[in-house]
Amino acid sequence: MFDLKGKVAFITGAGRGIGREIGLNLARAGAVVAVTDIADTVFETAKEAQKYRNESIAVKCDVSNLEEVTNAQKHVLDKLKKVDILINNAGIYPQKPFLQITADDWNKVMSINLFGTFYFTKAFVPGMVERRYGKIVNITSISGPAVVYPNLVHYSSSKAAISGFTKALALEMATLGINVNAVAPGAIDVGNMPVGEETLTQIVQAIPMGHMGKPIDVANLVAFLVSDEANYITGQTIIIDGGYSLP
Template sequence: MFGSLEGRSAIVTGGSKGIGRGIAEVFVNAGINVLITSRTQADLDRTVGALSGRKGQITALVADVTKPEDSRTAVATAVEQFGGLDIVCANAGIFPSGRLTELTPDDIEQVLAVNFKGTVYIIQAAVDALTASGHGRVVITSSITGPITGYPGWTHYGASKSAQLGFMRTAAMELAPKNITVNAVLPGNIMTEGLAEMGEEYLDRMAAAIPTRRLGSVADIGNAALFFATDEAGYITGQTLVVDGGQVLPESPEAIAELYQD
């Protein structure tokens, strides 16, 4: 049995949609007070409206993770509203597609700015507040794409997600004396708004490549992030948790077919 996190506070970047919203929902249901950030006020308003009235409070702030000053503002806002900051979920990310031979410098910079630099900036901004907490937790949303697998069109995305993990390991060492842990969740194929737009046929093909024969839910990632936020996970740092329904396990499509031939 894990201890209660009720009354603790968190920032979830990119928290208005997709995996970020899933993390925010799991957290407020657990009694954590959550500040979500996004670049779009309308998306934030919808999420706050949907997640209000839970055990934890939810508030929102328009912020761009590529701007260090916005990260500092987010941390200051969370501390002011909740009396401190215990958890940072560096979740904001983009995943535009582009083949290697077609990528422009701007394409590469955009992905690295959001996915990698945005992760660094929010954690940098939060160090003092997390130290004051006495049990600071950082959870990075990475991906299986890049650190473990590859997919055509996502060389720049995969590189950004691998960069997060290289950063994580040394950040975990540097922040350990401050009683701050730094870990990462690596989602596989998770059902989000963007994925749903790909159509039923595409989703069925994706599910067929997963041993559990289903796509993950945003709550699956939220629950993993919640685990890393617990006191019971306080001796775990610099580690990754793959949440993918076993997607990275089969050596070929035939291996999955063998599972279901009966």
């Protein structure tokens, strides 16, 4: 386990799924965590995280709403004084054929997946620059940066943009002690796959390892990337997909 004692980590979309597991895993590694989500379940995540680091807190926030982001930023800095580690995880993946995607659908996906990442990075990077220390991990997907799944043009576009954002920001931050990386998961079992049984079987059959990943698989990679053991890695999008994108 990596040692994150003395660090404060902020994780978006931590009310369930991958974000929840990232939050708990970072707390297990010794970080005080501020978990945030649009859903009330984030308070349960914080309660669980407090078993490892009792200073951990929850903040309710819609990442696509700049005013709420600013309030969350103020609240966290007021309570915990700094953010060393930022995990931009909140994301939605609604499936729709391109011919049915409306401008509203497009805006919603971009607002949450891409603007949310931008807003929180803008919120916490200045403090990181001041302290010459920061670790940012953006959760993208293999869909967009590496492969594409059907009916996800808006989603794949937002996730490809996150990889570009990650590289470009990493370059600007390289001399300032701030690492910026992205993690691109394949199919991870979070218990609510928005697809039927048949599609699910097809997805699993296409994974060389023969099974979906678990949230903890992603959380362990994130824990490594935000640790000082990964100090020389920046600007990368690291795929974690059981080999799905290999063939």
